[in-house]
Amino acid sequence: MKRFLVAPLVVALAAVTLAVLPGSPAAAALIDARVGALTFRPDAPGTGARRLASASVRQDLYLDRVSGTFVLDAEPVAGTTSYLRVTFGHLDAGRSCQGDLELRTDTTSPSNGFTRSGRTLRLVATERRFGYQDWDCAFAVLDLDTNGDASDGSVRSVLIGELTDVPARPVLAVTGVQLLDARALRLVRGVWTTIEVTVANRGRADAARVVLRGSGRGVQVRPTPVGVVRDDDDTTVQVRVRLTGKRATTLRLTASGGGATASRSVRVARAKAPARPRPGTYRSADGDTTFSVSGGKIRGFRVRTTTRCGGYPDIPTTTYNTYSFRTVGVPRNGIVVAKEKGRLYTARLQLRIAGGKVTQGRFSYAGPAACFAVERFTASRRR
Structure with missing residues (x-):
C-alpha cells in the first residue's frame, strides 16, 4: 500500500x-x-x-x-x-x-x-x-x-x-443453572437448597474477585464467592437458595467482578416436601453403592467405581477402587449436595432421597496424578 x-x-x-x-x-x-x-x-x-x-x-x-x-x-x-x-x-x-x-x-x-x-x-x-x-x-x-x-x-x-x-476486559456470562443435573428449579418452601451455577468468562482478560448474587420476589440467595474466572474458561460453584413465597417466581442471578457483570433469570417452581428418608441399609442394584440412613443422616457411604489417571502424553491407566464419604445430613427437601475436601483430593456427593428410595445419585472424585472417578447410581432400602 x-x-x-x-x-x-x-x-x-x-x-x-x-x-x-x-x-x-x-x-x-x-x-x-x-x-x-x-x-x-x-x-x-x-x-x-x-x-x-x-x-x-x-x-x-x-x-x-x-x-x-x-x-x-x-x-x-x-x-x-x-x-x-x-x-x-x-x-x-x-x-x-x-x-x-x-x-x-x-x-x-x-x-x-x-x-x-x-x-x-x-x-x-x-x-x-x-x-x-x-x-x-x-x-x-x-x-x-x-x-x-x-x-x-x-x-x-x-x-x-x-x-x-x-x-482487553473480561466478559462474564452465567451459562448454567442446575439442581441435581436438572435445569428446572423445583424448591421446597422454607428449605435452603444448594444449586450449581456456572460462570463463564468469554473475554481475553481474567475476571478477579467474582461474586455471585441473586434476587427475586419470594426467594432468598446467599452471596457466593466465585473467585478468579480465567479468560476463555468457566467455573461452577454451589449456591444456597431458599423459596420463601407460596407461588412460583423468577430468580435473577448476577455475577460481577473484574469490571464485568452478567445476569441470568430462571424460573423457580414450588415443590412438595418428599417423604422423610426411612432408616435402614441402602444398596444399588449392582451392589457397588452402599450406605445407611439413621437419625436423618447418610452414614458409611461406600462406592466401588472405575478410576482413570493420567493423560496425554502418557497412556491413561484405569483401576477399580472403593471410595468413602463423610456422614452428611438429609435436609427436608430430600436433596443432598455435599463436598469432602482433603489435602490432595476433592469428592462430591449429590442425591435425592424420598422414603426408602434414592431416585438420583452422583458421586465424583478428583485427586493427584490427574485421577478422577464418576459414578451415577440409584439405591433402595434393603432392611
Missing part, C-alpha cells in the same frame, strides 16, 4: 498533537481493539455529499474485523457520487500516517463491506490478518477517482486520526 501522498496533509498532520508522550509503559498490555475518531481535517474543496462530516474506525483484534462509520454532509445521488477510501496504517518518525490497508467503495452504491443509509456509510470487513496488524492511525478520503494519486486535485474531503488501544 502506498503512502497517502497529499503533501499539505502530511505537514498539517505533523503539526497537530500526535507526539509520543513520555512515561509510556515498556510492555504493551493485552488489548481487544483499537479505535479512533478521525477529527483532523486538512483543507479540501468538498461540499455536500462530497464532504465528510465525521468519521470513526475500529479494529477488533479478537474478531479479526475492521469497522467504521462515515457521515457525509448530504446524501449522495447519481450526480454527486464519489469514492470513499478508508485506510489503516502506521505513524512514521515524522508523525505522518503511512497507509497499509485500503478499503474503498463508491458512495452511491456501496460494496466491499460498505453499506449506506441516507448520508451515513458503514463498514464491516473481516479477514484473518485484521486481527494481528498493529495499526496506530487511519484516514478517510472522498475522492473523485480511484487512481490513488492525491496530487491530481481529485480529493474532495479528508479526515485523519490516531488509533488508541482498548484494553
Whole structure:
C-alpha cells in the first residue's frame, strides 16, 4: 500500500498533537481493539455529499474485523457520487500516517463491506490478518477517482486520526443453572437448597474477585464467592437458595467482578416436601453403592467405581477402587449436595432421597496424578 501522498496533509498532520508522550509503559498490555475518531481535517474543496462530516474506525483484534462509520454532509445521488477510501496504517518518525490497508467503495452504491443509509456509510470487513496488524492511525478520503494519486486535485474531503488501544476486559456470562443435573428449579418452601451455577468468562482478560448474587420476589440467595474466572474458561460453584413465597417466581442471578457483570433469570417452581428418608441399609442394584440412613443422616457411604489417571502424553491407566464419604445430613427437601475436601483430593456427593428410595445419585472424585472417578447410581432400602 502506498503512502497517502497529499503533501499539505502530511505537514498539517505533523503539526497537530500526535507526539509520543513520555512515561509510556515498556510492555504493551493485552488489548481487544483499537479505535479512533478521525477529527483532523486538512483543507479540501468538498461540499455536500462530497464532504465528510465525521468519521470513526475500529479494529477488533479478537474478531479479526475492521469497522467504521462515515457521515457525509448530504446524501449522495447519481450526480454527486464519489469514492470513499478508508485506510489503516502506521505513524512514521515524522508523525505522518503511512497507509497499509485500503478499503474503498463508491458512495452511491456501496460494496466491499460498505453499506449506506441516507448520508451515513458503514463498514464491516473481516479477514484473518485484521486481527494481528498493529495499526496506530487511519484516514478517510472522498475522492473523485480511484487512481490513488492525491496530487491530481481529485480529493474532495479528508479526515485523519490516531488509533488508541482498548484494553482487553473480561466478559462474564452465567451459562448454567442446575439442581441435581436438572435445569428446572423445583424448591421446597422454607428449605435452603444448594444449586450449581456456572460462570463463564468469554473475554481475553481474567475476571478477579467474582461474586455471585441473586434476587427475586419470594426467594432468598446467599452471596457466593466465585473467585478468579480465567479468560476463555468457566467455573461452577454451589449456591444456597431458599423459596420463601407460596407461588412460583423468577430468580435473577448476577455475577460481577473484574469490571464485568452478567445476569441470568430462571424460573423457580414450588415443590412438595418428599417423604422423610426411612432408616435402614441402602444398596444399588449392582451392589457397588452402599450406605445407611439413621437419625436423618447418610452414614458409611461406600462406592466401588472405575478410576482413570493420567493423560496425554502418557497412556491413561484405569483401576477399580472403593471410595468413602463423610456422614452428611438429609435436609427436608430430600436433596443432598455435599463436598469432602482433603489435602490432595476433592469428592462430591449429590442425591435425592424420598422414603426408602434414592431416585438420583452422583458421586465424583478428583485427586493427584490427574485421577478422577464418576459414578451415577440409584439405591433402595434393603432392611
